[in-house]
Amino acid sequence: MQTKHRWSGVLAGIAAASALALTSLTAAQANDPIRIAYIEPLSGPFANVGDAGLKHFRFAADRLNAEGGIMGRDVEIVPMDNSQSPSESAQLVQRSADQGIPFVTQGNGSNVAGAIIEAVNRNNRRNPDNRVLYLNYAAVDPALTNERCSFWHFRFDAESRIKIEALTNYMQERDDIEKVYFLNQDYSHGHVIEETGQEMIREKMPDVEIVGTQLHPIGQVRDFAPYVSRIRQSGADSVITGNWGNDLSLLVRASQDAGLDVNFFTYYGGGLGVPAAVGQAGIDKVSQITEWHANVNVDEGHEDYKTWVEDFKERYPDIDWYYHRVYNQMYMLKAAIEEAGTTDAEAVANALSGMEFESHTGTVTMRADDHQLIQPLYISIMDGDVEYDVENTGVGFRTLSKISAEEATLPTSCEMQRP
Template identity: 40%
Template structure:
């Protein structure tokens, strides 16, 4: 009597096994960045870029001839503690790679340390961290990790680009340093003093202030101090609402300043705030800016992105972060994390902004940087308006990744 039952059970098991085998394999990527709070718009923009790239990779066959990428989403809430909880949830759901960067360098650093500990204790279940926006040079310096890869130019590289430009800008004479009170803000101020001071020894630094990140509602008191100092320019690492509210306060006060920033134009609302202020010149640096001339591959990607999402495309590096991961998986011929990490080292990638290379000694991507200024459309230097305004971006200077490359204190420990 037990034989038919056993046969039926075996047949059912075989059917279930066949069903499992028929399902396409997946490689899970966990997105951990702010999706709520004052910087939610930044996190949503980054997520949209990554999701578009993942969908495009899958539409073209995925990786390894059929493995699909699956994007999991977690809200970091701009908190190291919340990010740790998100990391554990990602691990529980089978993630093999973490994509992050918009949570700030202190949060991303905590994630990298946690991943390194997890990897050491769980061989065979290792994770990678791909960092598209946190630009603390320590992350590819003294605090470098074999498991961490930075796909954005770091603070020193960006400030070197700005310093090179300021060297040729004689009307910058007195500089105030206004920055958010956390690791990145302090570093933006420090590298500003160091590299701009080196490029222009005649410049006077007339003041320095750190303010709470994401909590200042009115920058008028800070602007009053800047005005009292006699500054004509501000080096600020502010981003998100801290940048837009600063521009608003300056416009309300009628204070015509120059600002030097790392990524302002790629954050939603900044161009609108600059156009409404009508005063000041906001100069920033990125791998590309909207309306940049002679960039047909980015133009085509931006057009496809907007057609699918209804949103403006702003950050090629975020788009090509998962594409570089996919290229490394295919190069390795495996989804085994140590093999994928080894394949990412020294990976040369033909990105839409030109060839980029992941430097093996510290896992810092070498990519071009474009110094550009938010300015009114004039039909010549600025041909395209942005954010529904008649303001766009003027190209001021372009530097290659090799021109901006810095030395590194990284002593990479490989498994």
């Protein structure tokens, strides 16, 4: 008798405890932060790039939280170091899914982005209860929204061919460009620029000569002097490069040391250590194509965004607000979660797909066909006489040409598999 009583007591206890645990679990979910896994190189040659991105995301998350978060829940960025390795990134996607993190964001390296798309697709197929969304803020290989497009992937930067198209359109109007050289990193991103760039130059500017193309291993070159002397000997007046981070700052620094006098048409010349490496020598030489730069705020009078940029500078005096797309991404995610009423990946993806968003630079649209954000772009050049400088150099960027969202569009071959 006695044992029986004891057993029922234990049972009742367990029942009560588990009921309590359950309620506290649901309560916790409602107040738990919405977590976003940030998978980037936080060590190795591109650590500075990963670090700058993390500061952007943390700043944007803090802003969101100060404004009341998303549906009353805070946003939390969970940094994960992938050492710029695709295989490690795939494992990190798995780890964040295991931790129940519904969103992954990454941008540095299209090869890494490709691995993440595969990992996310696989996870979402195998674990329908624990699906993950991949928000890509910088990887620009066209394949990611064409052959390899995925319902779970959203790209907030303009794809590479759009940028090349806009750049060559601009170069066509300049009559001082006669000889062009391509120097790029030896992986999908660099290959695309080299191939598409040559194609477009031949088509639009038949009288412009392509005097050389060169690929170099990504993140491995410490001394660009041999490459610079090749550029010199080719007689090029302009270099087109998709290099980023150290691969660009070291290149520009080496050409400065050698006294090489060429125009640099870059994707990423406006931040991440490059302006600090170039300084005054970049004036009227280094151009970039981006979705925004700080002096757009002056030209177009975005007073509230000016404050945002200045607050960021105050918090991180060494760098500047560079990724406007992080702003777009975070606020579009907020809008999508609020529209879906949940953080469930499929519901949020459906809300994001086709979403129109009022950004500072105009209306941007997440095209439903391939999940590529269609947005205005700016070609800008280094200038010593602008309101906002970058990386405390006294040199900032001046807009040369604005490309409207309608123009900055290319068709897609994506055949999207929707769940």
